Amino acid sequence: MTTQPETQLTPARTYEVRTYGCQMNVHDSERISGLLDGAGYVRLDPAADPGRTPDVVVFNTCAVRENADNRLYGNLGHLRPVKDKHPGMQIAVGGCLAQKDQGEIVKKAPWVDVVFGTHNIGSLPVLLERARHNEQAQVELLESLEVFPSTLPTRRESTYSGWVSISVGCNNTCTFCIVPSLRGKEKDRRPGDVLAEVEALVAEGVLEVTLLGQNVNTYGVEFGDRLAFGKLLRATGQLREKGLERVRFTSPHPAAFTDDVIEAMAETENVCHQLHMPLQSGSDAVLRAMKRSYRSDRYLSIIENVRAAMPDAAITTDIIVGFPGETDADFEETLRVVRESRFASAFTFQYSIRPGTPAATMENQVPKAVVQERYDRLIATLEEITWAENKKLVGREVEVLVAVGEGRKDQATGRMSGRARDGRLVHFAVSPEQAAAVRPGDIVHTVVSYAAPHHLNCDGALVSHRRTRAGDAYEAGRAVRTPGVLLGLPTIGKPPTQPAPTGGGACATC
Template sequence: MVEQRTYEVRTYGCQMNVHDSERLTGLLEDAGYAPFRPAPDGEPAEHPDVVVFNTCAVRENADNRLYGNLGHLAPVKAKKPGMQIAVGGCLAQKDRSTIVEKAPWVDVVFGTHNIGSLPALLDRARAQEEAQVEILESLEVFPSTLPTKRESAYAAWVSISVGCNNTCTFCIVPSLRGKEKDRRPGDVLAEIRALVAEGVSEVTLLGQNVNSYGVEFGDRQAFSKLLRACGEVDGLERVRFTSPHPAEFTDDVIEAMAETPTVMPQLHMPLQSGSDRMLKAMRRSYRQSKFLGIIERVRAAMPEAAITTDIIVGFPGETEEDFEQTLEVVRQARFSGAFTFIYSPRPGTPAATMEEQVPRDVVQARYDRLTGLVNEIAWEENQRLVGRTVDLLVAEGEGRKDAATHRLSGRGPDNRLVHFTPPADTPRPGDVVTVEISYAAPHHLVADTVLGVRRTRSGDAWEARTADPAPASVGLGMPAVGVPAPLPDAPACR
């Protein structure tokens, strides 16, 4: 009997990459590979037969991180006959054959448009004993048709579009993911219904720009209609989405959010800068007043909505006055959290060759001031919730531990993270607990009192998955069972 080859997928970057990795693991298991299990402590270290890097190209250190990891694997591969290394994702789409020139021990390089080719490319590289590089320029098969092994039994990503039609001067994503392509609403809803049938209770709709969904097939209100249609799916309890673009955020979406109970009162909307001058230089087609106007209307419709954002510090030409305008928007918007980034030039983007690159020490000082303000406001907003009753979807993992307490974790409707002291009837991941918030920190809340536990079909699905792991399912939206993990808390490439 031939021993089953094992695999490991290492994912970097945004939710899109996490979702793509679910497809890659599904493809590999459908092709007969098995998940790699590390050796127990005290036993000799082992390594998988196939290591797949699903890369990101957004940050400056992405290249160094990849080649550093590839360098560490070179001596491992030399000692393990038959081991293969594959590199995919945005950095692979960008660097192409450069990867095998810099790291000739890599066996396969594939792009963002042909993740479905991975098993065949691995077979071909093994048979021909030479590296296989296959990069397509445009999407041929929508990834949702591929086999999938989802990370979670109770929460799922659902892609509604791929690619982006914007031309932000700092962003390399459109050149790597291509122009926007939208799935038909019926296909999206069919996937969601299939997920719910398998026990999923929360879905997050994914797109580089979700609120431009439908433009490709001529319906500018398609996204708000999709949100309302999700609200009619029996058994689906929570709907989230990421990320919208402020330039195309319309009132029909706000109305759909407010009027559809299963759409959660949470919004992640990238600001990038509060300065109109910087927004123009970034080629972001909105201005400060429009951004703040959207937030005002969202809060008028959903007073308890938690709003998070992305902010770039040190974009070329940013002055102290520009930065102060960003701080002022943060003060007015009162974000519950923000992903803050120091600008890093990416080759191939217009911003990389702009003059007036801001000195690093100046950028660092501004970054520290920004994160201090964001944390201060987030803490104040969290403190307002002390004493409130909140329903949490229990997350995978053990939560926080210290000498005196053992806590589990969950997410409220507004997506805030809450650590809670479990009752005697310990809830399972996917179950819902009702808690009273007793303490607030800048990045999480604590609940010492659990008022109730509701065992759910999602908890049943998690329990079944952990009791009897099975290979990935094949076909539209059919989640496989495997080792679940919590949804990552990371921004999309916006």
């Protein structure tokens, strides 16, 4: 009798994805994780396995944020000795900075194994295997979209909230932004495909979905329906009975914002009364130099119309200080618009040169000291406004979707955290018994007792607590995974007829 040798099983290779940048990058990283899971890799959890080095590290990069290049190459430098000590370890670099720098990355950091761009995320597993086989760096960057990201499998980072891309790319030419040259022209998904992905998430227990696009309200440009985004918002309302409780979107462009979107927000029960609409500057002269195709009066009229339809709407924004040529009078115009808009919060940036953008070569670059002084004044003005707006909510009941990782001091204060329907951050008190029962993904109602510029505190007893399927999934430690949802990029000829959603027709970040 011959004894068969025991089969030696090769342990699965582990991976870690490090993400920089905007919501687009975060969602792309979910796609990257889904691809690697599907290829047999296992995500390394640093908390569960501290000190272990992953077999593959993927950097998903940003080219917009300040010092993006230095941050990437600094981290690559830190990884070089780690890789030298771990034969077989691989490093991959993708995202916007990879699309911009292309072959320069492996010249500056020859220990990198794979470089891939924004248009070919789906190639990553093949490129990693090819690099191992050939023992040579693989650089593959396409100039146009290979497959729409939503055709790829996804490992979602949250059991209760999910991103859904409705478009990629951008048709604008803002002089401070390099995104259009890295992400390409706008490509829109068909409404039926978007709704199919949303429905798949809801089936997994997800309660909240954020519709994502560089300019979400230009959605429909490819298939000739300028009202498509409002129709899409209304169509998500049909999924409320299946468990979709909150719908958000980011980011619209003021120049393309239409009244039908306001009406859809106000009339669709699960669409949250929250609007993130980038201002960038309150000066018409600066907006003109930025090639932002709206002016301050147009922006303020949108704010007025939104508040007329939804008095409780929380409006947030993006603002750049110190754009080339900005004068003291221009900056005062920004402060004026900020005061009139009464923002709930704002993402603020000091302008800095981004190579490859028209603004980088403009004359009259504003001195750093002047930019800093204006920036400090803007922050002070915003904090005064956001604090005053938050104080109006003291004594009111708020509905909170319990989150994980929102409150850094929760353990010390005995509070938990989450987001109200209008997007505000809420820290709420729980008794020891409640702390064991309330889970991320559950819904609580509580009363605001204190307001700060950037958050609300609720220190009284909970009004109510509702357990949800999303909370069940979190408690079970179950990652939300969705398969790729087919896109249907525009083709020649009449598209196939899409079934209309039950009860009605289905029909950025700057």
